[in-house]
Amino acid sequence: MQQVFSMPKSMKKDFKYTFCSGCDHGVAIRLFCEVLDELGIQDKTICTTSIGCSVFLYDFIDVDCIEAPHGRALAEATGVKRACPDKVVFTYQGDGDFASIGLAESMHAAFRGERVTAIMINNTTYGMTGGQHGPTTMMGQVTTTSPMGRNREYYGYPARMAEQIALADGCAYSARVALDSIPHINEAKKAIKKAFQVQLDGIGLGFVEILSTCPTNWHMTPEQAHERVRNDMVQTFPLGVFKDL
Amino acid sequence: MNNQKVLIKGNYAIAQAAVKAGCQCYFGYPITPQSEIGEYLSGKMQELGRGFVCAESELAAINMVIGAVSTGVKAMTSSSSCAVALMQEALSYAAGDELPVVLINVMRAGPGLGYIYPAQGDYNQSVYGGGNGDYKIIVIAPSTVQECIDYTYKAFYLAHKYRNPVILLADGLLGQMMEPAVFGEYPYPEIDNSSWALTGAKNRPARAIYSLEPSESKQINRINHLFEKFDIITKNETDWEEFETDDADIILTAFGSMTRNIKAAMKVLRENDIKAGCFRPITLNPFPHKRINELARQGKDFIVVEMNMGQMYKDIKYAVEGQSKVELVNRSVGEWLKVEEIVSAVKKIMEKNYAASI
Amino acid sequence: MGKILIDNNRCKTCYICTETCPKKLIKKSNKTNRLGDYMVEFDDPKGECIGCAMCAKRCPDLAITEVWR
Numbered sequence: 001m002q003q004v005f006s007m008p009k010s011m012k013k014d015f016k017y018t019f020c021s022g023c024d025h026g027v028a029i030r031l032f033c034e035v036l037d038e039l040g041i042q043d044k045t046i047c048t049t050s051i052g053c054s055v056f057l058y059d060f061i062d063v064d065c066i067e068a069p070h071g072r073a074l075a076e077a078t079g080v081k082r083a084c085p086d087k088v089v090f091t092y093q094g095d096g097d098f099a100s101i102g103l104a105e106s107m108h109a110a111f112r113g114e115r116v117t118a119i120m121i122n123n124t125t126y127g128m129t130g131g132q133h134g135p136t137t138m139m140g141q142v143t144t145t146s147p148m149g150r151n152r153e154y155y156g157y158p159a160r161m162a163e164q165i166a167l168a169d170g171c172a173y174s175a176r177v178a179l180d181s182i183p184h185i186n187e188a189k190k191a192i193k194k195a196f197q198v199q200l201d202g203i204g205l206g207f208v209e210i211l212s213t214c215p216t217n218w219h220m221t222p223e224q225a226h227e228r229v230r231n232d233m234v235q236t237f238p239l240g241v242f243k244d245l
Numbered sequence: 246m247n248n249q250k251v252l253i254k255g256n257y258a259i260a261q262a263a264v265k266a267g268c269q270c271y272f273g274y275p276i277t278p279q280s281e282i283g284e285y286l287s288g289k290m291q292e293l294g295r296g297f298v299c300a301e302s303e304l305a306a307i308n309m310v311i312g313a314v315s316t317g318v319k320a321m322t323s324s325s326s327c328a329v330a331l332m333q334e335a336l337s338y339a340a341g342d343e344l345p346v347v348l349i350n351v352m353r354a355g356p357g358l359g360y361i362y363p364a365q366g367d368y369n370q371s372v373y374g375g376g377n378g379d380y381k382i383i384v385i386a387p388s389t390v391q392e393c394i395d396y397t398y399k400a401f402y403l404a405h406k407y408r409n410p411v412i413l414l415a416d417g418l419l420g421q422m423m424e425p426a427v428f429g430e431y432p433y434p435e436i437d438n439s440s441w442a443l444t445g446a447k448n449r450p451a452r453a454i455y456s457l458e459p460s461e462s463k464q465i466n467r468i469n470h471l472f473e474k475f476d477i478i479t480k481n482e483t484d485w486e487e488f489e490t491d492d493a494d495i496i497l498t499a500f501g502s503m504t505r506n507i508k509a510a511m512k513v514l515r516e517n518d519i520k521a522g523c524f525r526p527i528t529l530n531p532f533p534h535k536r537i538n539e540l541a542r543q544g545k546d547f548i549v550v551e552m553n554m555g556q557m558y559k560d561i562k563y564a565v566e567g568q569s570k571v572e573l574v575n576r577s578v579g580e581w582l583k584v585e586e587i588v589s590a591v592k593k594i595m596e597k598n599y600a601a602s603i
Numbered sequence: 604m605g606k607i608l609i610d611n612n613r614c615k616t617c618y619i620c621t622e623t624c625p626k627k628l629i630k631k632s633n634k635t636n637r638l639g640d641y642m643v644e645f646d647d648p649k650g651e652c653i654g655c656a657m658c659a660k661r662c663p664d665l666a667i668t669e670v671w672r
Binding site: 012042043044045046048049055056058059061062063064065066067068069072075076077078080081082083084087088104105108112 | 318
């Protein structure tokens with residue numbers, strides 16, 4: 001028999017995720033680790049981690065990591081890349097980190113065309129703090145700080161980052177993917193690989209928005225949560241490649 | 246050229262010294278009165294093929310520095326008072342992460358937007374910090390353009406030697422003033438950062454630089470480590486200068502460019518038969534508590550002269566521990582206190598405090 | 604013909620794998636873990652597993668550590 005699935009080499013040997021049961025963070029981390037393996041760049045990659053559920057990333061991956069203050073991951077990634085242009089630099093951020101508190105850093109990294117890769121996990125809520133309303137919360141979605149559901153009057157509209165980043169001249173690749181099914185997971189991996197490839201080719205910023213689940217704060221089973229991604233989230237956040245230079 | 250005297254503006258002196266010190270990356274956002282630093286470095290860094298970014302904000306600028314120094318290179322940003330306030334979060338992170346961040350603060354007036362005239366109102370912001378948690382930052386205050394050069398070199402050296410952020414606390418007066426100065430060569434040895442710098446996990450386990458500690462005991466150990474390190478810094482690096490304190494009855498005390506005026510005032514007072522001395526902390530953090538206390542125990546009184554509402558005055562009082570009198574001569578912002586103003590203020594204090602002896 | 608290896612220390616009993624397996628070879632077992640949740644088990648007496656690795660690809664906790672075909 002032949003082994004057709006094994007743990008990515010870019011992951012630590014002995015780790016246990018700190019995520020809730022059924023959280024898609026785990027799949028996303030595995031995917032980019034497999035990409036690092038396939039591109040053979042694990043030993044020259046530096047990751048800037050963010051604040052949120054992804055904060056313990058350095059406990060799981062065998063990659064040099066620096067922790068960024070909330071929202072500043074792409075600023076730190078810029079610093080790392082400018083200091084060491086021969087290294088591969090990527091950020092792993094949540095939607096609150098990337099699209100709310102760090103929006104300026106995110107957009108300007110795209111405008112400048114920083115040769116880094118940004119991965120944003122979109123689960124439409126602030127997961128670590130207990131499921132509050134965030135920049136990507138969908139219209140009508142009930143959270144702990146939108147108890148009557150997100151409405152136009154008080155909250156405005158959700159931020160669609162993959163489209164926004166694609167508008168920036170410095171962005172080389174922007175895609176939105178999901179992790180709710182095997183075909184989508186395969187596509188997500190392809191998108192992540194492409195987002196690293198544009199960095200290696202020196203074209204510009206590679207960005208992937210990953211639609212993810214938060215079963216705990218959505219008050220759903222993992223399978224129900226994936227149903228929601230499949231049926232509801234893709235209505236607001238359509239999947240696809242928005243830029244590919 | 247290296248040992249030649251050149252007439253140069255404080256901001257350019259700092260910028261050129263940073264280049265000579267081997268600063269590999271500069272990230273900055275414009276603010277008067279320090280914009281010349283970014284203007285000079287924007288061209289120079291590109292010429293030398295080093296890192297430079299016109300950052301979108303001060304928040305981004307200081308975090309870019311954190312990113313750059315995490316790879317072991319020398320990097321810095323420069324800013325002024327109200328924008329340094331924006332950097333306090335990152336300074337707290339940098340201190341917690343033990344990263345050699347160098348920040349140039351060319352002070353302007355506050356609070357709020359204040360204005361671009363010089364002031365010394367950032368003493369508390371620099372020395373005590375506006376970031377969260379227990380951390381300490383090395384603060385060095387130059388008083389001449391020559392010192393702007395010397396202490397920029399020193400800032401890079403200390404930051405890397407101790408893996409601690411360093412603030413060079415200049416002010417608008419120094420930044421905009423031209424004086425003759427000599428650059429020489431970067432006088433310090435290069436520090437080996439290979440034991441901790443992020444370079445990619447090649448032939449070694451991955452490294453992580455972080456300040457998050459979910460375990461209480463580990464967090465306590467981390468803070469203790471930071472403070473033990475600062476004890477060593479205090480022991481090795483506390484720096485000050487003093488003039489004619491041996492026979493002095495009163496000691497004029499100032500930091501930064503106000504030092505120039507108290508030195509002149511001391512001479513005038515001596516001509517008027519008042520035995521005045523001068524004391525000037527060079528490192529504001531670590532602060533020369535011990536030496537001030539020694540002088541106070543010899544019965545010497547202190548007069549603190551500063552361009553703020555008495556920020557260093559409190560530290561001098563604390564160092565004196567009630568052993569002698571401490572008075573304040575100050576103005577909040579704007580034109581530096583003139584030598585004559587200092588002299589007459591000192592005389593008034595003398596009349597009040599020592600009426601019997603004069 | 605295939606087989607998988609489940610690391611029950613990593614498994615957080617989300618049961619995504621039980622839904623994903625096209626042959627329904629991964630099941631809730633009677634055994635419980637430290638939290639009292641029913642652990643999953645790979646039950647393939649007839650050798651039906653085709654080693655498609657869909658379970659491993661969807662497992663959020665990387666608890667399915669090896670797949671053989």
